[in-house]
Amino acid sequence: MPEVTPVPLARLTTLRTGAAPARMYEARTVDELVDALRGIWDDGDDWFVVGGGSNLLVGDEPFDGSVVRILTEGITPVAGAPDGHQRLRVQAGQNWDELVAYAVDHGLAGITAMSGIPGSAGAAPVQNVGAYGQEIVQTLVEVELLDEDTGEVSTVPAAELELGFRTSVLKAHYGSEPRRRAVIVSLTLELAEWGDAAHTVAGSQLRAALGLSPDDAVTLRWVRDQILTIRARKGMVLDAADPDTYSAGSFFQNAVVPASFARTLPAECPRWPVAPDPAPDRVIPLEDYAGLSPMPSTPEPDVKVSSAWLIEHSGFGKGFKLPRSRAGLSTKHALALTNRGGATAGELAELARYIRIRVHSEFGLMLQPEPVLVGVEL
Structure with a gap:
């Protein structure tokens, strides 16, 4: 298998956090990828894969398992x-x-x-x-x-x-x-x-x-x-000279909620209907038709609401940081949590927890993180 010397995951993730795992593999061909994962699974090892590293928040303690870097191209x-x-x-x-x-x-x-x-x-x-x-x-x-x-x-x-x-x-x-x-x-x-x-x-x-x-x-x-x-x-294109891009993109998902809940939010909160599946067509044979019949009810579509708006209207301006923390909101985009330089996963998680609690307190909605969290709790 293509095993290599492990390197800190902070070098491989756009949030720039994570210690070196116990074991690391680099797969540059499909055969190498398949062989590496089969071997790991046969051994019963804990594992995860890394591609571009743009959707991962990895904890500060070394991962006691195997990390496979997928480097296949074409x-x-x-x-x-x-x-x-x-x-x-x-x-x-x-x-x-x-x-x-x-x-x-x-x-x-x-x-x-x-x-x-x-x-x-x-x-x-x-x-x-x-x-x-x-x-x-x-x-x-x-x-x-x-x-x-x-x-x-x-x-x-x-x-x-x-x-x-x-x-x-x-x-x-x-x-x-x-x-x-x-x-x-x-x-x-x-x-x-x-x-x-x-x-x-x-x-x-x-x-x-x-x-x-x-x-x-x-x-x-x-x-x-x-x-x-x-x-x-918005700081959403990777740029080594811009700490606003040291992020996982939008850290919290725009929430999809029932229309009834969306009506409890301020009217100014941006929202977009999520169209339901259309009601099936009904075909009634002529010999069975007995006049008008009630149309089937159409479910009210769910609504996607702007988590960035909820964050900003819970008291968090762009660039917000907790005291003495090296993690902060992007100065350009309130949905992005960024590593302002040397931040630990613990600092990013602390900021994420604080934001979730405040938004929940203000609007009754618990925001869900978009990245995959490894060795991190919110």
Whole structure:
């Protein structure tokens, strides 16, 4: 197996925390990845994988187990797409933003709004990454999964991952285990062929972010450039010279709540309806029709509310820090917890706990962390 000398995880994670684990492996090929994980599972060792390290808060005590770095790369066009679309098979360790750049360079639409998101492609389906109304569930066809239970690699349709708002059966939500313990080896996306021509942009959330009307036509390159500019203004594009980017992106998820609860929040709190599944069509045979009948009730859609607004209106301004702490909110974006220089995981967790308690006290909502926490409690 490709075992290497362990290095501090603070060097491999964008939050810059974590001691060196007991054991570390680097997998640069699919065979190395499969062999390393099978060996670890056979030994019964505790484990986790690291791709880009952008969605991890790792504790200060050494992890007494094995860490596997997924360093596989590659983007390959594959057959199977309908007319006007192209399928790409992407290795799990492929840098996500390089994948988006590849798609834009080849005139392929569907993931452009996710430009600038740090991390690896294999991590994207785990929490159904998204931005400005685009999510990977919209383009994901299938993944190759290495299951811990069987040790085998199988091709799994996207529907079996149960992708939802920042979730899937593969994600270890805070305080719980994933419903399926497996590692993504590769993923296949199906993207629309836009070419270099200008097109109108679907999705009101993306148009609003870009300042477009429904009739405005723009190129993929223009959209990518604008998204990168927006994310950079928020400190969401990695920059070694900017401590605001020493983060895991949005630390807390925008909360999805019942509409009845959303009505208890101040009207000024930004919110977006989460459309329910449409009611099924009813077909009544003519011989059975006996006049008008009541229509089935349509469930009231859940509502996604802005956690950044809740944080700021609980008394936390951008740049907030606890006394003597080296952790703080980004000076550009209230959802990002940042390492201002030498902060421990304990300092970041202390700030996160304080924010959660205050928001809960003010609005009755317990914010959920988005990153995976290893050896850390909130």
